[in-house]
Amino acid sequence: MSIITIDSSAGETQLTNELELRIGRTVQIKRAPLPLGDIDIDLENGFRMLIERKSTVDLANSLTDSRYASQTQRMRDMCASNPDVKVGLLISSPLPDFDQSLHSIPGSTLYSCLTKLQLRDNFKILFAHNIEDSASVIAQLVNHALKGSFTSNPSSSSGTRLGKRPRDAAAEPLAAALATILGVSPAMASSIHAAFPTASSIIAASTTELAAIPTGKRSVGQKVATRIKEAFH
Numbered sequence: 619m620s621i622i623t624i625d626s627s628a629g630e631t632q633l634t635n636e637l638e639l640r641i642g643r644t645v646q647i648k649r650a651p652l653p654l655g656d657i658d659i660d661l662e663n664g665f666r667m668l669i670e671r672k673s674t675v676d677l678a679n680s681l682t683d684s685r686y687a688s689q690t691q692r693m694r695d696m697c698a699s700n701p702d703v704k705v706g707l708l709i710s711s712p713l714p715d716f717d718q719s720l721h722s723i724p725g726s727t728l729y730s731c732l733t734k735l736q737l738r739d740n741f742k743i744l745f746a747h748n749i750e751d752s753a754s755v756i757a758q759l760v761n762h763a764l765k766g767s768f769t770s771n772p773s774s775s776s777g778t779r780l781g782k783r784p785r786d787a788a789a790e791p792l793a794a795a796l797a798t799i800l801g802v803s804p805a806m807a808s809s810i811h812a813a814f815p816t817a818s819s820i821i822a823a824s825t826t827e828l829a830a831i832p833t834g835k836r837s838v839g840q841k842v843a844t845r846i847k848e849a850f851h
Contacts, residue, residue, distance in 0.1 A: 620662045622658070622660075622756075623658040623662050624637070624647065624648070624652075625650045634647060636750055637753045637756060638706050646758060654692055656670055657708040659756075661760070661764060665705055666703045667704040668696070669705075669707070669744070673710050674714065674728070675711070675720065678720045678721040683840075690735065705741050706743070707732070707735060707738075707741055708756070709732075709743070709745050710749065718837075718844065722812065726848050730848055733799065734810075737795050737850070738817070750801075782803045792811055792816070792817060793810075799849050800845055802846070810828070823839065825843045
């Protein structure tokens with residue numbers, strides 16, 4: 619049986635109701651106290667994911683009162699002891715612009731935290747604008763997981779086509795994380811990854827080296843390079 623357990627705190631009541639409307643006939647949705655996270659997805663095909671849901675205001679506040687550090691450390695510990703369980707952070711309201719602040723926390727700091735969670739800790743970062751969107755994102759995730767959409771395609775690893783370089787599976791998360799940085803398009807992210815193929819090499823690179831990477835008809839540029847360095851430190 620597929621079950622979604624939502625934390626019994628009052629703040630998740632609307633989310634529970636919205637999920638019931640969207641996938642209540644597909645999976646069992648129940649409320650219970652969760653020791654970690656806000657949503658525990660446990661599907662009959664073996665897919666398991668624990669999601670912490672935060673508004674951008676809550677994310678900013680958690681950085682100032684140390685909740686962020688303790689929560690993410692507990693989730694990292696859980697990942698280490700349960701490698702088959704995916705861990706996600708659902709941001710359930712719009713992020714501020716990179717150069718703006720929210721509750722005295724610079725937008726660049728928020729983006730940096732999310733980038734580190736993706737690259738360093740392998741957290742899955744999900745985005746929504748409100749509770750209704752959050753329910754739709756979770757419902758879509760569950761439907762894809764039930765169809766096996768998140769398992770690797772055996773045909774992609776059974777062999778390689780002549781003249782094609784085998785795809786590096788680790789490249790996709792790194793490029794995807796780079797593309798979340800303001801000013802970095804998917805094409806630019808691919809160019810950066812080609813020049814610096816690992817997170818550690820990006821960290822070791824200078825701002826000047828990153829700025830000089832050619833991408834299309836121009837280079838990355840100093841402003842975007844500075845944002846990349848801030849996101850990786």
